[in-house]
Amino acid sequence: MTDTPMLNxxxxxxxxxQLTKAGRDTLLMGEAINVACDSLGAPVVSAEDxxxxxxxxxxxxxxxxxxxxxKELFDIPEADQPGRRLVDVGVVRVKCSPxxxxxxxxxxxxxxxxxxxxxxxxxxTEVQRYEVQIREEVDEVWATKVKFYQPQAAKSAAGGITTDxxxxxxxxxxxxxxxxxxxxxxxxxxxxxxxxxxxxxxxQVWPWMALFDDQTPMTDxxxxxxxxxxxxxxxxxxxxxxLLPLDPGMEIPTRADMTSVAYRRWLKRHGFTYGxxxxxx
Amino acid sequence: xxxxxxxxxxDCYKVRLLAALTGARITLRPVDFHPGGxxxxxxxxxxxxSGTIPIFEDDGLILTESxxxxxxxxxxxxxxxxxxxxxxxxxxxxxxxxxxxxxSASIGKARVHDMLNKPADIQACRRAGTQCLRxxxxxxxxQRLAGHAFLAGxxxxxxxxxxxxxxMLAPDGGISVDxxxxxxxxxxxxxxxxxxxEMPGIHRLHDLKPEPGPIPERV
Numbered sequence: 001m002t003d004t005p006m007l008n009x010x011x012x013x014x015x016x017x018q019l020t021k022a023g024r025d026t027l028l029m030g031e032a033i034n035v036a037c038d039s040l041g042a043p044v045v046s047a048e049d050x051x052x053x054x055x056x057x058x059x060x061x062x063x064x065x066x067x068x069x070x071k072e073l074f075d076i077p078e079a080d081q082p083g084r085r086l087v088d089v090g091v092v093r094v095k096c097s098p099x100x101x102x103x104x105x106x107x108x109x110x111x112x113x114x115x116x117x118x119x120x121x122x123x124x125t126e127v128q129r130y131e132v133q134i135r136e137e138v139d140e141v142w143a144t145k146v147k148f149y150q151p152q153a154a155k156s157a158a159g160g161i162t163t164d165x166x167x168x169x170x171x172x173x174x175x176x177x178x179x180x181x182x183x184x185x186x187x188x189x190x191x192x193x194x195x196x197x198x199x200x201x202x203x204q205v206w207p208w209m210a211l212f213d214d215q216t217p218m219t220d221x222x223x224x225x226x227x228x229x230x231x232x233x234x235x236x237x238x239x240x241x242x243l244l245p246l247d248p249g250m251e252i253p254t255r256a257d258m259t260s261v262a263y264r265r266w267l268k269r270h271g272f273t274y275g276x277x278x279x280x281x
Numbered sequence: 282x283x284x285x286x287x288x289x290x291x292d293c294y295k296v297r298l299l300a301a302l303t304g305a306r307i308t309l310r311p312v313d314f315h316p317g318g319x320x321x322x323x324x325x326x327x328x329x330x331s332g333t334i335p336i337f338e339d340d341g342l343i344l345t346e347s348x349x350x351x352x353x354x355x356x357x358x359x360x361x362x363x364x365x366x367x368x369x370x371x372x373x374x375x376x377x378x379x380x381x382x383x384x385s386a387s388i389g390k391a392r393v394h395d396m397l398n399k400p401a402d403i404q405a406c407r408r409a410g411t412q413c414l415r416x417x418x419x420x421x422x423x424q425r426l427a428g429h430a431f432l433a434g435x436x437x438x439x440x441x442x443x444x445x446x447x448x449m450l451a452p453d454g455g456i457s458v459d460x461x462x463x464x465x466x467x468x469x470x471x472x473x474x475x476x477x478x479e480m481p482g483i484h485r486l487h488d489l490k491p492e493p494g495p496i497p498e499r500v
Contacts, residue, residue, distance in 0.1 A: 018316065093397070095455070113487070116484075217311070219311040219313040220311055222313060223288040227289070230396075230482060233482070
């Protein structure tokens with residue numbers, strides 16, 4: 001394995017409430033690992049060669065790293081805000097590059113076509129101009145002032161609304177989305193995509209949410225998010241080239257793709273190339 | 282009528298789809314199948330000792346096999362979906378209802394293995410699933426030569442509803458449907474039915490929707 005910068009990042013590998021002492025075998029960047037808990041319930045992650053890997057228990061999930069993380073796990077301040085429902089959506093495996101899973105999550109333009117009548121609908125297909133920046137002080141990609149018309153923006157939304165979005169990429173395989181919270185104007189619902197890279201073209205996705213919604217049963221919240229993500233899955237498994245191209249070639253990005261362009265540029269700047277291709281495509 | 286439902290389950294989707302096509306009113310009760318495993322908890326095992334979903338409840342009757350639920354729902358809300366009352370058509374419909382169990386055991390299993398990490402002998406599932414698709418393709422070719430677009434006759438029946446979801450979702454489990462043109466035509470026919478509803482992985486036909494906005498003068 002040559003991708004040292006990505007080795008030192010944190011990755012989700014399990015749901016905290018579902019750990020067992022026997023553990024579960026899985027893959028992290030090609031390496032076999034076991035995700036278990038000790039007799040007190042604290043997460044323990046070990047590699048095939050017996051190494052005990054660093055762990056963090058945060059945002060409903062177990063996080064680990066194959067290398068030596070130089071940064072602490074990113075912060076989501078909203079996770080500790082009182083009154084939010086925290087939703088472990090459950091793992092979904094996808095035969096695609098972990099970076100492509102994140103990039104798809106950052107895209108708005110596909111909503112009317114892939115999440116028809118839920119997150120988008122024809123003829124409301126225009127992505128209005130929004131702002132994108134790589135925030136140097138925190139070293140994160142941010143997209144703000146994103147607006148989109150949505151027939152059913154959330155399980156708690158009664159009808160069509162224009163939804164405001166912000167996107168944030170704090171780590172190479174993590175995307176956090178902030179969106180209009182229908183029952184609580186002025187607050188943002190937090191919906192995340194935590195991605196576990198298993199191989200360069202295989203990943204496990206652990207969506208997680210922190211919502212203001214006292215009404216909707218937990219199972220409905222889980223099913224809504226699984227429905228959305230599973231609509232994406234078949235698209236992701238058919239994207240070509242399989243690895244995410246970091247250099248512009250035959251693809252012609254449009255204005256709606258500004259977040260994707262910034263994400264790819266940020267990945268390249270840091271040498272986050274596990275799941276990427278450097279040959280122009 | 283109550284359906285204990287999971288949005289990603291093809292067997293639950295069959296019931297939702299037939300209800301939509303017949304206009305039957307069913308109440309959906311979402312079950313936390315994944316990640317919660319709610320279908321294996323005591324209240325659900327009391328209703329269905331085999332620990333599977335869908336579970337269907339109506340007037341004291343509990344049904345847990347999707348083919349039985351389709352039969353019941355059709356008899357109640359849309360008898361035409363049972364097929365003609367002739368021995369040959371009754372036999373063909375029953376044949377495909379039984380066949381659909383092989384789809385669940387092969388393609389269905391490969392899908393939850395690849396998608397939700399459930400245990401399976403993945404190679405065996407894919408081999409068996411491919412064999413099933415080849416049999417459907419061959420049957421549909423025969424049907425088309427006889428002038429019929431559907432599995433059991435010249436109109437859709439619960440045989441089609443029973444076999445259609447797994448046939449479309451096969452790629453979710455790493456089984457290609459590219460080699461089967463008749464299956465593709467057949468799934469288009471089903472997706473074009475009035476009242477059709479989708480599930481993740483089974484998309485509506487966008488190209489049959491009305492052109493959004495004013496129709497351009499020149500194309």
